[in-house]
Amino acid sequence: MRCDVCGKPASVHEIMINNGEKSEVHLCLEHAIEAGLSIPSAQPIAQLLASQGKRRQRPPVMLCAHCGLSLADFKKSSRLGCAHCYDALGEALEAAIIATQGGATAHHGESPAHASVDEAHRLTRARLVRELEAAVTAEQYERAARLRDQLADLAEARPAVGEPSSGTGGASESTS
Amino acid sequence: MKLVTPSIWTGGDGPDSDVVISTRVRLARNLQEVSFTGRASQIQATEAVQSVERAIGRSKALRELTWISVATLTASERALLVERGLVGEHFASSHHPRGMALSDHGDLAILVNEEDHVRVQAVRPGLQVEESLEGAMAAERALGEHLPFSFHSRWGYLTACPTNVGTGLRVSVMLHLPAMVLGKQLKRLEAAAKELRLAIRGFRGEGTANEADLYQVSNHVTLGRSAQEIAHEFATVIVPELVEWERAARRAYLAGHRWRALDRASRDLSALQSAHLMPREEAMRKLGRIRHGVCLGVIGGITQAALRSLMLRVQPEHLALERPASGHGAEAELLERASLLREAFADATARLPGSA
Ligand SMILES: [Zn+2]
Numbered sequence: 405m406r407c408d409v410c411g412k413p414a415s416v417h418e419i420m421i422n423n424g425e426k427s428e429v430h431l432c433l434e435h436a437i438e439a440g441l442s443i444p445s446a447q448p449i450a451q452l453l454a455s456q457g458k459r460r461q462r463p464p465v466m467l468c469a470h471c472g473l474s475l476a477d478f479k480k481s482s483r484l485g486c487a488h489c490y491d492a493l494g495e496a497l498e499a500a501i502i503a504t505q506g507g508a509t510a511h512h513g514e515s516p517a518h519a520s521v522d523e524a525h526r527l528t529r530a531r532l533v534r535e536l537e538a539a540v541t542a543e544q545y546e547r548a549a550r551l552r553d554q555l556a557d558l559a560e561a562r563p564a565v566g567e568p569s570s571g572t573g574g575a576s577e578s579t580s
Numbered sequence: 581m582k583l584v585t586p587s588i589w590t591g592g593d594g595p596d597s598d599v600v601i602s603t604r605v606r607l608a609r610n611l612q613e614v615s616f617t618g619r620a621s622q623i624q625a626t627e628a629v630q631s632v633e634r635a636i637g638r639s640k641a642l643r644e645l646t647w648i649s650v651a652t653l654t655a656s657e658r659a660l661l662v663e664r665g666l667v668g669e670h671f672a673s674s675h676h677p678r679g680m681a682l683s684d685h686g687d688l689a690i691l692v693n694e695e696d697h698v699r700v701q702a703v704r705p706g707l708q709v710e711e712s713l714e715g716a717m718a719a720e721r722a723l724g725e726h727l728p729f730s731f732h733s734r735w736g737y738l739t740a741c742p743t744n745v746g747t748g749l750r751v752s753v754m755l756h757l758p759a760m761v762l763g764k765q766l767k768r769l770e771a772a773a774k775e776l777r778l779a780i781r782g783f784r785g786e787g788t789a790n791e792a793d794l795y796q797v798s799n800h801v802t803l804g805r806s807a808q809e810i811a812h813e814f815a816t817v818i819v820p821e822l823v824e825w826e827r828a829a830r831r832a833y834l835a836g837h838r839w840r841a842l843d844r845a846s847r848d849l850s851a852l853q854s855a856h857l858m859p860r861e862e863a864m865r866k867l868g869r870i871r872h873g874v875c876l877g878v879i880g881g882i883t884q885a886a887l888r889s890l891m892l893r894v895q896p897e898h899l900a901l902e903r904p905a906s907g908h909g910a911e912a913e914l915l916e917r918a919s920l921l922r923e924a925f926a927d928a929t930a931r932l933p934g935s936a
């Protein structure tokens with residue numbers, strides 16, 4: 405297994421549940437610490453605590469499984485990595501948003517009209533293909549199998565979705 | 581490459597143009613399934629550019645825009661875009677895949693892979709907040725028919741920086757506040773900004789110093805109220821109030837310091853009419869003061885529209901475009917800028933207001 409963030413050998417493996425969706429996170433030691441994950445320890449005190457059945461208080465997982473951005477990254481750059489970060493970074497992000505937005509706690513107003521479903525599927529397919537390639541490169545075969553299934557489901561749902569049709573519509577590069 | 585100059589620089593004056601130079605409205609949007617620009621791979625970033633370019637090509641409303649592949653522009657073409665305020669320094673020089681589409685009058689631009697995948701911006705001369713918003717919204721809706729934008733049930737439109745989340749709307753108006761500067765009333769402006777949650781920036785946006793007494797005032801809060809509500813408050817409450825402050829300060833200055841106003845105007849004018857080496861900073865400072873003089877009525881023979889376009893023409897890249905000789909070294913630039921200004925102000929005169 406490889407670290408989802410940097411590709412180095414992963415030593416921490418976590419299963420995260422987000423909005424009912426399960427995802428696996430694999431991280432090297434450095435990125436696990438940055439993400440605030442508890443580090444597996446061989447120290448006797450940890451074993452002792454475990455054997456006494458006391459659950460160690462773990463800090464909540466603050467890492468976006470989709471793009472690998474951690475809360476620490478966000479605090480450093482003030483920028484999020486992807487749309488999923490908004491749910492993954494939890495209460496810390498929520499508090500930061502409310503503070504910078506003058507106390508506003510939710511959006512009010514316009515929402516998207518129905519966008520072309522084809523384009524949405526095309527983007528989903530492109531993402532799954534990207535993730536599949538990454539999983540194969542990282543030798544994450546279980547993950548790769550799952551992604552292949554998702555791609556198959558997507559193709560079944562909309563068999564017509566494939567490459568964008570050529571020749572029609574695309575804005576042409578200005579040559580002058 | 582067709583690079584039009586936005587009409588806010590070259591066209592007529594808009595409403596309240598004695599104080600409000602221009603209005604800009606920007607909507608930030610991101611595509612579903614693609615990491616935000618700062619974290620996107622080269623492949624993802626390219627996909628975003630292609631998706632938007634394709635959507636523009638498919639949209640009846642947007643098909644007429646000129647698509648500009650930013651990577652293929654020359655360094656000087658990029659500098660022109662920055663000087664016109666169409667793109668930031670970072671966007672112009674980035675090596676990330678990026679693109680933009682521009683309308684014929686330069687009043688509408690769609691930027692791809694700025695900090696967010698899509699930024700739709702509309703500009704108008706003078707105070708035209710709601711008109712600008714309508715322009716940006718129409719383009720955003722047209723894009724939205726072909727592109728799935730990231731939208732969250734609680735947070736609204738998702739953006740790379742949570743300071744833009746919700747509406748993704750940034751309204752900013754460029755104000756000319758020479759009398760408030762002279763009357764040391766900027767503290768008042770800063771206090772109002774804090775209370776109303778406004779950001780105040782210089783001529784070139786975030787982190788830049790003010791030039792020519794020009795200030796950009798924009799909304800800080802993008803969440804919790806609709807874009808129309810934010811724009812409406814800007815158009816009907818916030819900006820009119822600031823405009824009245826500046827007008828009152830100008831009246832007070834003229835009433836109390838008639839001769840000083842005339843003295844300043846005459847000195848500034850003769851500097852522009854006689855200088856042979858003119859640095860950019862000094863030119864901008866003087867243009868700001870001359871603009872004040874025109875508004876007070878102590879300077880005649882030059883229009884506000886002419887001053888507005890001069891503020892762009894004295895910038896290095898535009899100067900080089902208009903007067904190629906200025907491109908040949910630092911002194912040549914100073915010489916050509918001085919010569920441009922001597923010609924522009926040849927017929928301008930200073931006089932006491934009310935006198936012939
Ligand atoms: Zn790592």
Ligand SMILES: [Zn+2]
Nearest residue numbers: 468471486489
């Ligand atoms: Zn993320």
